[in-house]
Amino acid sequence: MWKMAIVENKKVIGIPNTLNVYMDIFNWPQFLELLNFEVVYSPNSKMNIFNEGFKKASSDQCFPIKLYYGHVIELTKSKVDYIFIPQLISLKESTYSCPAIIGLPTLIKNTVENLPELIQVNINLNDINTTILNVFKVSIKLSNNPIRISAAMKYFITRLHQVLKNEHLKKKSIKNNNKKIAILGHKYALNDNLLNMNILNKIKDYGYEYVTIEEIEHEISKIKEIDKPFGYKKVHWDFGQKIISGADYFLKDKNISGIIFLTFFGCGIDAFIEEVFKKEVSNKKPYLCLTIDEQTGEAGLVTRIEAFLDMIKREV
């Protein structure tokens, strides 16, 4: 048995701590650690990180993308050896991610100076074999140790099979039967408190319970796929399908007293997605759409939330 007695020098790979970090269904840190990398994240999102990103990003881009640039610049300053930016072309068969997410590695590569070496892995679940090959190419680029490479690939393929069977989705924790507010939105909107302007905590402070679309992911994947939610064909974006299925689920759940949709200015896709369910949802339950960007004032946001919560109080 060949023993690895060598002291291996661990290289450091940085992961920007926003946006597609919340779409990590493969648990990349585990994969990278198996290849003997030390994984570091940029700090939690703050305005100073955003401001650096804002200077570099194109003004038309949405708030999350500008913030992502900031995280990349933060990692560049902290002198990591590599930076990890996956190209998420498709995370579910017969769907695509948003063009900005797909273009993210090339945008960063071409616009951020002094970038550490960029490790890009192309994930396209419309073409599983090419995806596995892409991940393999990255693993042999990052390591020349065949035992590590095979452990990492084995891990990835096992994980991939779990993903294809939806086994990676969170199971709902049954808490109570209280009335709750439902929150729809992209995962990065729900989890990054700078992007959502701390709205989720504010709602809790007002004394309301909420449930997000993440908590019912597993539930809605088990319901037989509705062919035409709200009467129209499914959208071709995976997160879009989730948001629309979530809207349908929350509409039918009698414990949901109101629905909030968190989106960003410049997100063209959300504009189309909202159009599919907006009319029916707002006709049946209190509904609030919050469109956030870097210039959103806290006062205005608080006013709108308070008005929405008043509406819920009156309905109950």
Place this chain on the structure above:
Amino acid sequence: MEKEYCLTYPHAGEYYIAFEFLFSSLGYKIISPPKTNQETLNIGVKLAPSQACLPFKVTLGNFIQGMEKGANVAMMIGGRTGICRLAYYSELYKKIITDNGYKVEFINLKLKKEFWVSVKGHFPDLKFSKFINICYLFFIKMKTYELIKEKYLLCHPYETETEKGECGKLRKELMTKLKEANTNKQLKLLKKETLQKFSKYKEKKDVVKIALVGEFYLLIDQFSTLNIEDIISDMGVVVKTTNSFTDFFIGSVKFVRFLDKFIPTYRNKINRLAKPYIDRPIGGHALQSVGETVNMAKQNFDGVIHIYPFSCMPEVVAKPLVEIAGKNHKIPVMSLCFDEHTGIAGLQTRLEAFIDMIKKK
């Protein structure tokens, strides 16, 4: 009594001439929507989501105006594949139109069996050979329109003092003939006449040449871009538009896209030029925008103008890449974003400033 199919369509430049020919030949009664105007845009802005792209709003307005005049069938461009929002246009049109009390059947115009099946469903007696022949003439008619426009934009700045205004008159004349040219022979003669009559304008050395790249609909529709091509052309600058409807049709065929990977077609060349910046399609025409910028730099054009609708996601990604490609290939690039609030004065100022800067170099 047989149901009468009254068909309306979206405007895009002057392609309506070809659309009307196609569908009237197939047997539809044509309901022409008014030429796109402020009223059209107002309707689209009112009914569409506020962050929908300009092409969606304008074409929605065309449909509504067509339906007000009695259409019960609406022709749509493009199908349901792709990454950008275009793939979902038809469902969203249907929703907005139904929610507002109209009833219309959509027919998707594309180079696929689905189109033949839809048309045959309306006209069961239509023979396939006749259908193919009409489609072929439709294609040639579009090609001829594109040729007339291309030649005008190329030759107008080369008019000498004595020739001033001739190209404009010639274009009008040829477009009138195009409306009447409905057979293969007539179209062939018209093409010959176009090439021959425009050939008298000799290339001048000191004329600035600008290429337009960007989102496909804005490159073919003059209302949405406040007639940018004519504005630039009247400044004495040659304009080349890097996309057209016929390109869009051919490019949408899967087999063609497959061949483009292996055979040195034009599209293959553009993909290769774009590769250092963008190595796979990300939706819309982002890849072409970057590739054509490099291509036009290599062809010694003097500047590139990148035009796109507000909130167009692929072009928002392409914009910084186009600018960097321009820097690397030493060609000035200007990006222009269009939405329903874009004003003509601001546009003219920016265009003049850009062209002055180029002339000074």
